[in-house]
Amino acid sequence: MRFRIPLVALFAGALLAMEASAQGLSARPIRLVVPYAPGGNVDISARIVGPGLSELTKQTVIVENRPGGGGNVGAALVAKATPDGHTLLVGSSGPLSVNPVVFKDIPYDSVKDFAPVSLVQIVPLVVLVSPKFEVGSVKELVARAKAAPGKITMASAGSGTTNHFAIELLSALTGAKFLHVPYKGSGPALGELLGGQVNTMVDQLTSSMGFIKDGKLRVIAVTAAKRVSALPTVPTLAESGVPNYEASTYLGLLAPAGTPREVIGKLNAALRKVVETPAVQERFRGLGADPGASTPEEFARMIREELVKWRALAKSANLQFN
Incomplete structure (x- = not known):
């Protein structure tokens, strides 16, 4: 009898570990990789959603800044990471829809090398x-x-x-x-x-x-097509004498390509709840952002559509960087 409790506990622990593995969970933290220095929009947004994501996933969430190359360094790190849901890119228009258009060589494919989780905001x-x-x-x-x-x-x-x-x-x-x-x-x-x-x-x-x-x-x-509610007296560039000017950025979370669908689903469900939280929405709107979660498929479509848009603009303006 004196050995039954440890054996039962060991057996139960093994079952829990198997269940956790099936759900893509482990004791390791979730890293939110910000491909820019602290203090910018992407960094601030990551730190706003991080606590809620941690609470809902029961995982420690760490924001890790990896600046360089206009966002390419951090994006490449996530693209090459193990696809288990523990390394996520806090991705924005720059590394996902602009850099692939204007840089001759980047170390990742923004469509093929990532599994979108959800949109977070448009700014x-x-x-x-x-x-x-x-x-x-x-x-x-x-x-x-x-x-x-x-x-x-x-x-x-x-x-x-x-x-x-x-x-x-x-x-x-x-x-x-x-x-x-x-x-x-x-x-x-x-x-x-x-x-x-x-x-x-x-x-x-x-x-x-x-x-x-x-x-x-x-x-x-x-730079938006219309004036923003947070700054109602500030004119748009179009109103200021630059016709047809419109630019904004999107931001969302992405995992490496090959991340299991159930892991993406779990992260998407948690992130949607975080973004829909009134406190988070109020915080984003107070900063001038338009919060909004999405399905993985919707976010993937947005990335592709923005690639087409920026490619057309780059061609018309003859923009390309080394």
């Missing part, structure tokens, strides 16, 4: 001006850039990011030439903009909203 971009740079409108900015080609600096979260693409598109549509200054994420770029080391910046509204609300940075335009 407009904004044109920001340093407090030390006296420009009050897009028309004035364009006029000054045309008068001094390549002299006005415009920061982005990195070469090849959606922010960078938005800058190049602005140049192509207006004929104004800016000096692009890439950083490893929005956080470092915003710090330099606040200090006046760069004149202007195109950034996701999510990461810059706090500085805008505090009056530390001025926003002269939004």
Whole structure:
């Protein structure tokens, strides 16, 4: 009798382990890989959904920043990771729909190498001006850039990011030439903009909203097709004299290709509940984002559609980066 309890416990433990394995679970943490430096939109969003995802999956969730290459470094890391649901990419338009279009060689295929889990949000971009740079409108900015080609600096979260693409598109549509200054994420770029080391910046509204609300940075335009509810008095670029300009970014979670369907389903169910939580929705909307979960199939379709859109824009504007 004295051996029955340990044997039963061992047997029960084995059954639990088998069940956990079948569901794609283990004691290891879930890593949310952010392919940018801390402080930007992707990083902030990962840290908003992380706690809820941890609670629902009963797994420890760790946010891991892997900046570099306009998001390519972090994306490649996840593409090559073991497909077990424990390494996820906090993916956005840059590495998924822009970089494959404008970079000649990237170390992953954004369609074939990932298994989308769910969309998290869509975020407009904004044109920001340093407090030390006296420009009050897009028309004035364009006029000054045309008068001094390549002299006005415009920061982005990195070469090849959606922010960078938005800058190049602005140049192509207006004929104004800016000096692009890439950083490893929005956080470092915003710090330099606040200090006046760069004149202007195109950034996701999510990461810059706090500085805008505090009056530390001025926003002269939004890149969306319509004005955003969080900044109702700020005109769109189209309203500011740049017709047909529209750009925004999406953000969601993706696993490596080959991740079991049941694992994707479990993660999708948990993430949808997190994104639909009133507190999370309020937090995202307060930052200027439009929260919204999706099915894996819907997110995959969005990535493909955005690839087509940005490829057409890149071709018309003759954009390609090394």
